[in-house]
Amino acid sequence: MRDRRAAETRGRDGERRAAWWLWLRGWKILDKRVRTPAGEVDLVARRGALVAFIEVKTRATQAELDWAIDERRLSRVAAAAEYLMPKYAGPGDDIRVDVILIAPGALPRHIENAWMG
Template sequence: MNNKILGNKGEQVAAQYLENHGYFIREKNYRAQTGEIDIIASKGNLISFVEVKTRGSLRYGAPAEAVNYYKQQKIVRTAQSYIRYKGLQDYSYRFDVLEILAPKSGNMSFRLIENAFEAG
């Protein structure tokens, strides 16, 4: 399975995983001039900006390791744009990474890293 197909599948199951854990999905693949956020979800008064990283194995490291400083800054700028655009300044927010391992055996595993990085 190529990386694009694997990534798309990961984002689909990520939304379901988050919903199963009490999150409301506000947006998928939110795009602004500053970048893209895979999933924007909320739980109570908290907005979670979720970067989904899916890998077939740990051969090249943990999926979250791909969310480098440059990628984090793009996500932060895009989240700030979203907060302003939607008028959500009164909400708390955080930046999460949802790792998905999808080996060829088909047994997917999930790891939600809450507060994976901070704005600023």
């Protein structure tokens, strides 16, 4: 139980770091931890006419980040993004699914358009 709680805390901290990282780069955070019947999206962000549905993965070491995301998880985020598009994106907006990888002592790694579905 303690390991699960620690992972949850680490995940929330990572999501805060990712949101801050995006904000510093001109993104507006539209929502956090949005649940849908298809799955959850950690962050929804906008910059200009681009809306990104973002999966944030936080690990204890940078090496662990290489295995933090897989196609199955990305497909769930993409399905949730499809569900959420009408709420956050308007006509003419571009949509994509991004991943931000967080580890202590390293800058966040932002993988743009991670899901090419």
